[in-house]
Amino acid sequence: xxxxxxxxxxxxxxxxxxxxxxxxxxxxxxxxxxxxxxxxxxxxxxxxxxxxxxxxxxxxxxxxxxxxxxxxxxxxxxxxxxxxx
Numbered sequence: 795x796x797x798x799x800x801x802x803x804x805x806x807x808x809x810x811x812x813x814x815x816x817x818x819x820x821x822x823x824x825x826x827x828x829x830x831x832x833x834x835x836x837x838x839x840x841x842x843x844x845x846x847x848x849x850x851x852x853x854x855x856x857x858x859x860x861x862x863x864x865x866x867x868x869x870x871x872x873x874x875x876x877x878x879x
Contacts, residue, residue: 796825799858800832803848806841816848817868820861 800821807814819839823832829850836847853861 797855798823798825798827799853799855800850801853801857801861802832802836802850804836804839804842805846805848818861818864820853820858820865822858 800823802819802821803816804819805814805816819836821832821835823835832850833847836842836850837844
């Protein structure tokens, strides 16, 4: 099955109150997924708010794999995943 890879910069925390953290997330979806479906999925992620998406665009598989490795080292995401578990 072919996949599409997306990079989304998402704001977490108290968005709009200058107490937010922007984090790049790398997402994988089936080929031919439309951007609004990716946006819907982002809004279902823990810690996201209404106006959380700063940018979203399609990336290559190589960029996706590098981004996933970077997410493992992100202190904010480590704490978020511990709280969600």
